[in-house]
Amino acid sequence: MIVPVLLGLSLLVFAISHLLPGDPVALAAGPQATKTEIAALAHELGTDQPLPVQYWSYLTGLLSGDWGQSVLTRRPVLADLRIYLPATLELVVAAMALAIVIGIPAGLLSAVFVDRWPDYLSRILSLGAISMPRFFLGLLLQLGFAMQLGWLPLNGRYPIIEDPPPFVTGFLSLDALLAGDPDAVWLALTHLALPAIAMSLSPLATITRMMRSATIEVLQQDYVLTERALGLSRWLIIFKYVAKNAMSSSLTVIGLYVGWLLGGSVLVETVFDWPGIGLYATKAIVTQDFMPVMGVTLAIGVVFVLVNLVIDLLYGVLNPKVRLG
Amino acid sequence: MSGARWLNLRRGFYRFRRSWLSMVGLVIVAALVLVALVGPALVPHPEHVAGGINTTARFLTPSASAWFGTNELGQDVFSLTIAGSRVSLLAGISVVVLAAGFGTLVGAVAGYYGGWLDEALMRFTDLMLTLPSLILAMAVAAAMGPGLGNTVFAIALSWWPGFARLVRGEVMAKKADTFVIAARALGAGTPRILGRHILPNIASPIIIKMSLDMGFAILTVASLGFVGIGVKPPTPEWGSLLSTARGYLPDYWWTAIFPGSAIFLAVFGFNLLGDGLRDVLDPRARR
Numbered sequence: 001m002i003v004p005v006l007l008g009l010s011l012l013v014f015a016i017s018h019l020l021p022g023d024p025v026a027l028a029a030g031p032q033a034t035k036t037e038i039a040a041l042a043h044e045l046g047t048d049q050p051l052p053v054q055y056w057s058y059l060t061g062l063l064s065g066d067w068g069q070s071v072l073t074r075r076p077v078l079a080d081l082r083i084y085l086p087a088t089l090e091l092v093v094a095a096m097a098l099a100i101v102i103g104i105p106a107g108l109l110s111a112v113f114v115d116r117w118p119d120y121l122s123r124i125l126s127l128g129a130i131s132m133p134r135f136f137l138g139l140l141l142q143l144g145f146a147m148q149l150g151w152l153p154l155n156g157r158y159p160i161i162e163d164p165p166p167f168v169t170g171f172l173s174l175d176a177l178l179a180g181d182p183d184a185v186w187l188a189l190t191h192l193a194l195p196a197i198a199m200s201l202s203p204l205a206t207i208t209r210m211m212r213s214a215t216i217e218v219l220q221q222d223y224v225l226t227e228r229a230l231g232l233s234r235w236l237i238i239f240k241y242v243a244k245n246a247m248s249s250s251l252t253v254i255g256l257y258v259g260w261l262l263g264g265s266v267l268v269e270t271v272f273d274w275p276g277i278g279l280y281a282t283k284a285i286v287t288q289d290f291m292p293v294m295g296v297t298l299a300i301g302v303v304f305v306l307v308n309l310v311i312d313l314l315y316g317v318l319n320p321k322v323r324l325g
Numbered sequence: 326m327s328g329a330r331w332l333n334l335r336r337g338f339y340r341f342r343r344s345w346l347s348m349v350g351l352v353i354v355a356a357l358v359l360v361a362l363v364g365p366a367l368v369p370h371p372e373h374v375a376g377g378i379n380t381t382a383r384f385l386t387p388s389a390s391a392w393f394g395t396n397e398l399g400q401d402v403f404s405l406t407i408a409g410s411r412v413s414l415l416a417g418i419s420v421v422v423l424a425a426g427f428g429t430l431v432g433a434v435a436g437y438y439g440g441w442l443d444e445a446l447m448r449f450t451d452l453m454l455t456l457p458s459l460i461l462a463m464a465v466a467a468a469m470g471p472g473l474g475n476t477v478f479a480i481a482l483s484w485w486p487g488f489a490r491l492v493r494g495e496v497m498a499k500k501a502d503t504f505v506i507a508a509r510a511l512g513a514g515t516p517r518i519l520g521r522h523i524l525p526n527i528a529s530p531i532i533i534k535m536s537l538d539m540g541f542a543i544l545t546v547a548s549l550g551f552v553g554i555g556v557k558p559p560t561p562e563w564g565s566l567l568s569t570a571r572g573y574l575p576d577y578w579w580t581a582i583f584p585g586s587a588i589f590l591a592v593f594g595f596n597l598l599g600d601g602l603r604d605v606l607d608p609r610a611r612r
Binding site: 005009016017020123124127128130131132133135139140143147260262263264266267270271281282285286288290293296297300304 | 467571
């Protein structure tokens with residue numbers, strides 16, 4: 001599964017980046033560069049080779065851990081990704097955790113109280129939340145909690161004047177915990193809070209809606225009627241039997257959202273100056289520096305495929321019927 | 326139109342009216358369309374919309390003379406926000422129409438012919454779906470240069486695969502129906518079967534998806550404007566207005582609040598309307 005997807009993805013990304021107009025090498029060489037200087041740079045970077053040769057060397061490089069280098073900074077893409085990808089992943093994981101922890105109970109409650117006020121409230125809130133631009137919500141959060149109230153830091157991932165905890169997982173909050181430094185944990189979490197909230201809103205809304213409609217469906221099943229006839233209490237039925245069965249459709253959404261949030265992380269990262277792959281890709285895109293863009297796209301593809309692999313396994317945990325041999 | 330179809334439509338409209346959330350969506354969208362059509366002609370400062378500045382009136386707070394205040398160039402934020410509705414609506418519709426058109430073509434061909442052609446087209450569609458769409462749109466828009474047309478094209482390029490998947494499924498379900506076989510038996514060619522017999526019968530799901538996608542298309546256009554790739558000033562685009570205003574928070578909050586709220590309102594209206602339309606046109610998907 002993962003190999004053909006990545007093979008196709010690398011070919012597609014490579015093709016698109018070479019179909020686009022513009023001359024990245026000339027851009028990287030600078031406005032004063034002469035034709036011979038540009039040609040020399042192109043030769044050095046290998047961009048004067050025929051396209052199939054370039055793709056082949058890119059592909060073999062990918063497999064051996066060489067993801068190319070930025071034309072502009074001359075830094076290897078893989079080394080950059082090792083710094084920026086964990087930052088974005090930390091944000092996405094925090095956002096998804098918020099969305100799941102709030103969205104699943106909210107959807108359950110909405111379904112149990114269907115067509116009564118808790119249901120109306122959660123439906124209107126979730127429709128509003130889906131329509132809210134993440135970058136605008138981010139600005140509003142900054143305006144309220146950072147600028148006016150001063151409770152949380154305005155932007156960034158960690159104070160520049162402080163030394164971050166030693167790199168283990170790349171998740172600052174986790175690394176600080178591993179280093180046993182409560183102050184650092186606090187610093188990391190306070191910086192994480194606002195961007196994670198801004199990012200969590202639309203998956204939260206979608207999970208609530210999915211959970212609501214799935215629960216309504218499950219509540220109409222015969223076995224629920226049987227359990228009630230047997231005299232089981234309503235909340236026991238809901239939490240022990242209904243929730244588990246309704247959760248599998250939300251799992252699909254969670255899997256899709258991880259990819260979507262990774263690709264859309266640029267919006268929240270721009271607002272909060274969060275040093276992740278979104279900002280990294282934006283800088284590269286503006287300067288038409290395609291190696292980093294291809295690297296980011298492939299990295300998102302890898303994470304996406306892996307997350308959905310895990311989710312396929314989780315289906316089996318939730319529903320024994322889908323366990324395969 | 327046949328009697329039965331007319332009755333269905335009337336029933337659908339009745340259901341639509343019964344849901345007040347859908348009606349709210351309809352009102353918002355109707356107001357938005359009206360504002361986009363006549364607003365730019367009626368704004369108090371059309372010269373600001375065209376790019377004119379007034380440095381003596383920078384950062385005026387919202388008041389009776391400038392409802393939404395003025396920005397860092399002394400431009401009337403109300404005029405810019407109103408004029409932005411036309412840009413956003415036009416861009417959103419263009420994205421959805423382009424994506425639906427191309428996606429329908431790919432999906433219909435794949436679904437109708439089947440075989441290796443279907444396999445090849447759908448593998449390609451799936452690959453496009455795995456690409457992070459915002460990054461793709463940003464890369465294409467940046468390479469093509471600023472401008473509304475380029476932005477629309479870049480977004481539509483990442484938008485069509487959803488339509489292709491949808492249409493393929495619907496065409497496959499319909500192509501074995503008796504009326505299609507009858508048409509083929511009567512000697513109708515493939516374009517005629519697809520265009521006259523199959524596509525009109527699968528219009529509902531396509532229209533539903535188009536209306537559900539409108540809100541997100543507007544949001545994506547604004548997103549590109551916000552990250553600074555896409556529509557550039559002086560074109561009054563909500564996302565780029567918000568991006569500029571970001572630098573003047575918290576003191577000059579009105580330069581950000583009004584364009585931002587406009588994005589939210591437009592997306593919210595289309596999402597409500599889309600949900601309502603889906604309930605009307607596709608009774609199976611209700612609840």
